[in-house]
Amino acid sequence: MNKVLPVFPLFLSDISAIYNPTSLMIWNVPIDVRDGKVAPVTGKRRASTNVTIIDIAREAGVSKSTVSLVLKGSTLVADETRDRVSRAMSKLGYVYNRGAANLRGAQSSIVGMVINDLSNPFFAELAIGIERVLRTSGYIPFIANTAESVVRQAEVVRSMREHGASGIILSPALDTDGREINSLLDLGMPIILAIRRVPGARASLVASDxxxxxxxxxxxxxxxxxxxxxxxxxxxxxxxxxxxxxxxxxxxxxxxxxxxxxxxxxxxxxxxxxxxxxxxxxxxxxxxxxxxxxxxxxxxxxxxxxxxxxxxxxxxxxxxxxxxxxxxxxxxxxxxxxxxDAGDLGERAAQMLLRQIAAGNQTTETYIGEARxxxxxxxxxxxxxxxxx
Amino acid sequence: MNKVLPVFPLFLSDISAIYNPTSLMIWNVPIDVRDGKVAPVTGKRRASTNVTIIDIAREAGVSKSTVSLVLKGSTLVADETRDRVSRAMSKLGYVYNRGAANLRGAQSSIVGMVINDLSNPFFAELAIGIERVLRTSGYIPFIANTAESVVRQAEVVRSMREHGASGIILSPALDTDGREINSLLDLGMPIILAIRRVPGARASLVASDxxxxxxxxxxxxxxxxxxxxxxxxxxxxxxxxxxxxxxxxxxxxxxxxxxxxxxxxxxxxxxxxxxxxxxxxxxxxxxxxxxxxxxxxxxxxxxxxxxxxxxxxxxxxxxxxxxxxxxxxxxxxxxxxxxxDAGDLGERAAQMLLRQIAAGNQTTETYIGEARxxxxxxxxxxxxxxxxx
DNA sequence: AAGATTATTTGGAACGGTCTAAATACCGCG
DNA sequence: CGCGGTATTTAGACCGTTCCAAATAATCTT
Incomplete structure (x- = not known):
């Protein structure tokens, strides 16, 4: 199960171009042009006043570990304590910080959905179907539209990896290379191809007949x-x-x-x-x-x-x-x-992905929806x- | 500018229901039913072999601080060093971890877009327009469909806050309460209302005439x-x-x-x-x-x-x-x-949001698109x- | 009442970055 | 060669959570 994953050649050749904010922010965000030099804008940090788990702990008179347990719905905490903590949370307006949580090994709850053309109602239906089951399962979808551009698609997928997506449903752009898909799979990232199969790709597929x-x-x-x-x-x-x-x-x-x-x-x-x-x-x-x-x-x-x-x-x-x-x-x-039934295919794809994420294995499944x-x-x-x- | 933000009553009254994985994962993810007890599934962690900034530093023979500087495109690092680090990154297949970065004050690059009905082609166009400018600006959008449900909308907004969204474009569900919008604004979260104005809300608006x-x-x-x-x-x-x-x-x-x-x-x-x-x-x-x-x-x-x-x-x-x-x-x-022009309205909304995020202030702007x-x-x-x- | 158990709670080390202040390297010059 | 100054690099604290190991409290047993 825990085979060593091979080192992976990146999708995009020039990495630095992607992180470098100065090369990306130029579009519309005002740039700070002080003393003639263009400096990237340093916006405000987090939008909200940061109430953390520690603040809650102090308010409720417990340790942060206990608060963490309450957050996870653990059965270990005493009912009375759970109440106290819950009250403290709503009193202080606590907002869970998933970024921090993911850092320490919690299963990330985001999954990506990459759609080749969202303006096509067929794919819009697909997207909605996917979203429907994802959301009821507590996952939150990252929807992206590639407009049939493989470059955009690669960017989008990278972005999702950076955000710690635990799986991706991909309705691939027109000339997607099967090897790209495979390298992603080799990395251990569950991928479900939707609607369009990609020759040479080993990923699971949900499509119509x-x-x-x-x-x-x-x-x-x-x-x-x-x-x-x-x-x-x-x-x-x-x-x-x-x-x-x-x-x-x-x-x-x-x-x-x-x-x-x-x-x-x-x-x-x-x-x-x-x-x-x-x-x-x-x-x-x-x-x-x-x-x-x-x-x-x-x-x-x-x-x-x-x-x-x-x-x-x-x-x-x-x-x-x-x-x-x-x-x-x-x-x-x-x-x-x-x-x-695009919506149905979307639901199937999402269910398949969730199953694969949960199982952790990489079986290649295929679902072919009926064509009436x-x-x-x-x-x-x-x-x-x-x-x- | 740094006025003290008021303590905030949460959107959803019962917090624990939101985090508690057991109450959420029941839908489709297999549950581990060992010895009669339902236990939440513990999936694999992060999908990829985690190459971190430290691995890069070791490979390139520099400190992690230097790697961080390279990542941010700082002019401080010597060209030769930058090259060496970049090479190490592609060699090891490094993937930036935005969650970790956001934790320590970096401006989060995600913004939410909450759409009331994505299956309506008008709103789909709007979404695509928004995505278009967001993406060229280096932001990555979180798209969500509320299907006109205020409950879903509240969930979605919460989820976005948890993920550290630095702003939200909201095409509000039918009977959205202006006070909810306002409480979000009070929290310092930039919000742009799109298409539908909400009576009583102080947020900026992009709509048609x-x-x-x-x-x-x-x-x-x-x-x-x-x-x-x-x-x-x-x-x-x-x-x-x-x-x-x-x-x-x-x-x-x-x-x-x-x-x-x-x-x-x-x-x-x-x-x-x-x-x-x-x-x-x-x-x-x-x-x-x-x-x-x-x-x-x-x-x-x-x-x-x-x-x-x-x-x-x-x-x-x-x-x-x-x-x-x-x-x-x-x-x-x-x-x-x-x-x-829904696409155009979307672009305007996104530009307005980016401007507000960058400026950090909360001026209430309004853009009314022409109706031909x-x-x-x-x-x-x-x-x-x-x-x- | 002393152990043995079981039920709760907690300290503190991660996680992978950013950031500040300070250290070090390099350069031209008297 | 030593000095001031500029160009690079770095140590280490910190961000908000999770999780393990261990502590503490409560309840049984005999």
Whole structure:
């Protein structure tokens, strides 16, 4: 269990840049420019008047050790003493200092959650799910948004380590390197990857069944009569995209069709990226009759591109999404999509992390959430079929 | 400046419940149930092999004081020494321990951001804006979601204090008491209220110009010919609602109209709440020709209620929103609304907080962001008018 | 009533940094 | 070479908690 942990190469090459306050505070905090020299501002210390455990001890007429025991809810202290101490605490307005506590070996109660894009409602739901169980378990989450930047991600993770996080739930930025994750694991830091798996990383994973979901939605289109189906969105390197394409391809092959590489287009997984890619597709001669989109956001961009051309999604072309975000319901026509319960995945991830922190071991678990097809109104049969009916 | 701070009544009455791990960890963390007694789990300590400043000092052949100086980017150390220390740090995989540092007076680099509803895209944008400037300034944000619960909010704030947050940006939960805010301020904790003002609180505020925005959107409807205009959504106690109603009323009175109390309906500021309230309104005889909605989310709920009745928003009744979330654009018809740049407000709030932390004083500032009318397609003239044209 | 037990309480050494005051090294100069 | 001054470095107290070992108090036993 207590194997010697290997010495670890840091994420960021230049360490000093990170601590050096002068290089960081320049942004907006006023700088003390006395006698021509730029000096870092020395703010006030702790905000509050510091009432410590010792003050409490004095007030209650006991030793600080006893106060500490009360704090930890130990059964050792006499009831009468506990009361006295509790009263002293509220009388003096005591605030527990976790920094000091962690210093001396108490299990730190903070865990990090690193989210690649908090403005995407899907990930926001995920974050809220995580927070929900973390908080009810007495942990306090450190949420950070990396905006798909691996540099930011590395900074954020470092920051969390500095603050003594006892574990991290990571929804990784786009081209996260599996080796970075592994080196963190080697250090003994429990990590749960959420939503996106990272090739080469040994960390536990909580994600949805991308392959089955994509297969299901593709089968749905096939059953409507579609034969020329495009897959649009996501970048080539994304593992999630690979999984969804695998499901897409599989569904096609099950009925003896082949996925046409000319109909598998990449795009950034944003509305604008999808709009551009779909517009390009529509400028070519031979349109598909249906488009399986990488996710809901992409699907919405695709719909906008269709509208721009005067086409009506759900009448002139079938469109599907993935994730079932709240937007999928609101868009017009409502989007047929694959439902992934982001909040639930978040809860699972948090539970898995807590379990690993408590157990102290590093078993690699995987949870794959179900992907349910949700049929709404964005899918029509292909034109030919409709003429027949 | 250094006035004596008053002794402070705690937010939560029963303190011990907060620290007592046995009462908190029961949720999901395995409990050690040996010989019938429930014992709190004693997890592993710090995740990483602890390389400390002293190890670095030994490796580099200097004293720990010198290493500390290097860490702080002091100009006192010789370049050659600094190099040697830096090399030792990366060689041993050193991780700065902020908990320890804060203990001895270093300015804590964490600030809290408490958001009432992170699943609302408007607040998500706000959070991202805040995070953006905080992070570039070397601060690390603690994000927490209160889900409109004042109890949760109190817990969260306490947790942040325990972790030594040097300031808090608070987007307050619905019925936050101004006195709680004030007692926190009295303690010397800088607080910036975001979006929602809290009556009675002396804290600084960053919000949008609700009154002007509501007046502007109402004027727009009046200019289209509407005379019977309803205001729907928000609960009576919400300050934001009061402000928007004030603007609404003012715009009506400017042209000699009076706001009809029978047309000012409350609802929870959610889609469902709005749906219910609007359905109730539609079951009454004398409909308004236009509805000013409390915000975009409410407007979407109102639209759904209309559709349910077979009415088309933007043709049979004019609907407006507030906030200009991304959904406002995606909904059909696209929503005429008041644009509030949530990201920008977040940045302002963060800058204001950093300024107050640095200055150490407690001036009460207020920033009111502009509210721009954005005309889309959800507003038509009233039926009569249309017949004329 | 003296031990033996069991129930409480406590002193004091950590933990990993920061900070002040003082020590030491280095330099140019008379 | 000794001196004053500047540039670097360092010892050691301290921050607020935890935790172990040991002390003290209370209760039983015989």
């Amino acid at each position: 991308n392959m089955a979901g994509a297969a299901r939605v593709t089968q749905h289109l096939i059953s409507l009569g579609h034969r020329r189906i495009a897959f649009l969105g996501g970048m080539g390197a994304m593992a999630v995209r690979k999984d969804r394409i695998a499901g897409f391809t599989q569904a096609l092959e099950e009925v003896g069709l082949r996925a046409d590489p000319a109909l598998m287009l990449e795009s950034m997984p944003t509305k604008d990226g999808a709009f551009t890619a779909m517009s390009a597709l529509l400028s070519r001669p031979d349109w598909p009759t249906a488009v399986v989109c990488f996710n809901d956001v992409v699907a919405i961009g695709v719909m906008q591109a269709l509208s721009r051309k005067g086409l009506l999604p759900g009448r002139d072309m079938a469109i599907t999404g993935f994730d079932d975000t709240t937007e999928a319901r609101q868009v017009s026509p409502p989007l047929t999509t694959v439902s992934v 097809l949700v049929v709404r109104e964005s899918c029509c049969p292909p034109p030919r079929e409709r003429k027949v009916s | 609700n009154m002007a925005g509501a007046a502007r959107v109402t004027q727009h409807l009046i200019s289209l010919g509407h005379r019977r205009i309803a205001f729907l959504g928000g609960m009576g106690a919400m300050a934001v609602r009061k402000d928007r109603i004030a603007g609404f009323t003012q715009a009506l009175e400017e042209v000699g109209l009076r706001a009809d109390p029978a047309l000012m309906l409350e609802s929870m500021p959610t889609k469902d709440g709005a749906f219910t309230a609007m359905s109730a309104l539609l079951s009454r005889p004398d409909w308004p020709t236009a509805v000013v909605c409390f915000n975009d989310v409410v407007a979407i709920g109102v639209m759904q209620a209309l559709s349910r009745k077979g009415l088309l928003p933007g043709r049979d009744m004019a609907i407006t929103g507030f906030d200009d979330t991304t959904e406002a654009r995606q909904v059909s018809p696209p929503l005429t609304t008041v644009s509030v 009318l954005v005309v889309r397609e959800s507003c038509c003239p009233p039926p009569r008018e249309r017949k004329v044209s």
